[in-house]
Amino acid sequence: MNDAVVAFIGLGLIGGSIARGIKRETPETKIMAYMRTRSRLIEAKEDGIVDVILDGIGKELLECDLIFLCTPVEYNAEYLSKIQPFLKPGAIVTDVGSTKTDIHEAVIRLDMESCFVGGHPMAGSEKTGYENSTDHLLENAYYIITPTAKTTQDHTKRLVRIAEMIGSIPIVLDYHEHDFVTAAVSHLPHIVASSLVNLVKDSDSQQGLMKRLAAGGFKDITRIASSSPEMWEQICMTNQQNLSIILERYITSLNQILDQLNQKNGSYINQLFETSRNYRNTFSERTTGPIAPEYSFTVDMADEVGAISTLSVILASKGISIRNIGINHNREHGEGALRIAFYDKETMDHAWKQLESYHYELISN
Numbered sequence: 384m385n386d387a388v389v390a391f392i393g394l395g396l397i398g399g400s401i402a403r404g405i406k407r408e409t410p411e412t413k414i415m416a417y418m419r420t421r422s423r424l425i426e427a428k429e430d431g432i433v434d435v436i437l438d439g440i441g442k443e444l445l446e447c448d449l450i451f452l453c454t455p456v457e458y459n460a461e462y463l464s465k466i467q468p469f470l471k472p473g474a475i476v477t478d479v480g481s482t483k484t485d486i487h488e489a490v491i492r493l494d495m496e497s498c499f500v501g502g503h504p505m506a507g508s509e510k511t512g513y514e515n516s517t518d519h520l521l522e523n524a525y526y527i528i529t530p531t532a533k534t535t536q537d538h539t540k541r542l543v544r545i546a547e548m549i550g551s552i553p554i555v556l557d558y559h560e561h562d563f564v565t566a567a568v569s570h571l572p573h574i575v576a577s578s579l580v581n582l583v584k585d586s587d588s589q590q591g592l593m594k595r596l597a598a599g600g601f602k603d604i605t606r607i608a609s610s611s612p613e614m615w616e617q618i619c620m621t622n623q624q625n626l627s628i629i630l631e632r633y634i635t636s637l638n639q640i641l642d643q644l645n646q647k648n649g650s651y652i653n654q655l656f657e658t659s660r661n662y663r664n665t666f667s668e669r670t671t672g673p674i675a676p677e678y679s680f681t682v683d684m685a686d687e688v689g690a691i692s693t694l695s696v697i698l699a700s701k702g703i704s705i706r707n708i709g710i711n712h713n714r715e716h717g718e719g720a721l722r723i724a725f726y727d728k729e730t731m732d733h734a735w736k737q738l739e740s741y742h743y744e745l746i747s748n
Contacts, residue, residue: 386411386412386413387409387412387413387448387449388412388413388414388415388446388447388448388449389402389405389412389413389414389415389447389448389449389450389451390414390415390416390417390437390443390444390447390449390450390451391414391415391416391417391418391433391450391451391453392416392417392418392440392450392451392452392453392454392462392466393417393418393451393452393453393454393458394416394417394418394423394424394427394433394453394513395418395453395511395512395513395516396507396510396511396512396513396515396516396520397453397479397504397506397507397516397520397521398416398451398453398479398513398516399427399432399512399513399516400504400506400516400517400518400519400520400521401451401453401479401504401521401549402414402416402427402432402433402516403432403516403517403518404518404519404521404548404549404550405545405548405549406431406432406518407518407549408548408549409548413434413435413446414432414433414434414435415433415434415435415436415437415443415444415446415447416433416435416436416437417436417437417438417439417440418454421436423512423513423514424436426513426514427513440462440465440466440469441469442469443469444466444469444470445469445470445471446471447470447471447474448471448473448474448475449474449475449476449477449541449545450466450470450474450475450476450477451477451478451479452476452477452478452479452480452486453478453479455614455617456480456481456482456485456486456617456618456621457485457617457621459478459480459486460485460486460489463476463486463489463490463493463495463499464493467493467495470498474498475498475499475500475538475541475542476495476498476499476500477499477500477501477502477542478501478502479502479503479504480501480503481503481565481569481618482562482565482618482621482622483501483503483529483558483561483562484558484559484562484621484622485621486501487499487501487529487531487558490531491531496531496532496533496534497531497533497534497535498538499531499534500528500529500530500531500534500538500539500542501528501529501530501531501558501561502526502527502528502529502542502546503526503527503529503561503565504521504524504525504526504527504546504551505524505525505526505527505569506520506521506524506551510726517727518549519550519729521546521549521550521551522549522550522551523550523551523552524551524552525551525552525553525554526546526551526552526553526554527553527554527555527556527561528542528543528546528553528554528555528556529555529556529557529558529561530555531558539555543555562622562625563625563628563629565622566622566625566626566628566629567629570618570619570622570625570626570629571626571629571630571633572607573607573608573610573615574619574626574630575633576604576605576606576607576608577605577608579604579605579608580605580608583597583601603677606677640652640655677724678706678724678725678726678727678728678730678731679707679722679723679724679725679731680719680722680723680731680735680745680746680747681711681719681720681721681722681723681745681746682694682719682720682721682723682738682743682744682745682746683719683720683743683744683745683746684719684720684721684743684744685720691708691721694721694738694743695708697737697738697741698734698737698738701733701734701737703725703730703733703734703737704725704726704730705723705724705725705734706724706725706726707722707723707724708721708722708723708724709721709722710722719744719745719746
């Protein structure tokens, strides 16, 4: 990346984090950026991340060795035709979209396969925008790289090196396989979470007892239902075919469970929980996947006057920001009485150490 010129079309949470990571490792890299919200570009330039603010798509891109498309998935494909006239020989175009088939098909239509390498950094946050980007957001996160049929090994390796440089774990996949995998491990869970929340809403009594008791495990598995409806509409529509296949399989498995439950087949139900538990326990805790984790833990403490205030003062005195704090009324899974959520893992770990030094009994989620 030494002396390279890199452009970002869109500089939000992911684009901003990639740009910060590049500048951290190779400060001499010249970064250009364009987005509609100019105030964010000015902020990025003041931060020393962006060197050149672009007014639009134009001849300035002829300098670039690498161009990142970091707009919403439905717009990335549109920008391909706009930047095509301004690509110098050997330049690479990549994107960060969470679905790949749509943009790969656009690349084929535009005859840009030789210069395009798809990308999907599998990290995110409940906060959006450049102002919430960090140079470590993508550390230990999988960075899926999807070459085209005409992508050279050199181009693929260049993007792999960039992913490694910013601390990510690159995985090279065919774009069809990428979309099928993410349909199962990312897109379907959002549909399941949202449908489960709506099931409770539609099944609840006028007194709202289900809502009142919905805590602990229920809140954990449905947390992602709070995601952006607009973004997830785009994702589902651009990966409809794969999502339909996976959803049909899931419906079939639910019907099998229903059938066995109606037959009071206890051994089947036992096997269901045992196999899922064993498989779930093989998942790595060291890497982040497509669904942003919740950084939280619970505290087992007595309900005493000033107890929460004291805990809050301890954290505040150390400059620790709390995203959310609340009493855990439903603790059937062994949680503590107080749940505290943080914005990132670093803050959560810092808070854990501080409270541990004051001899609080802490329970990880």
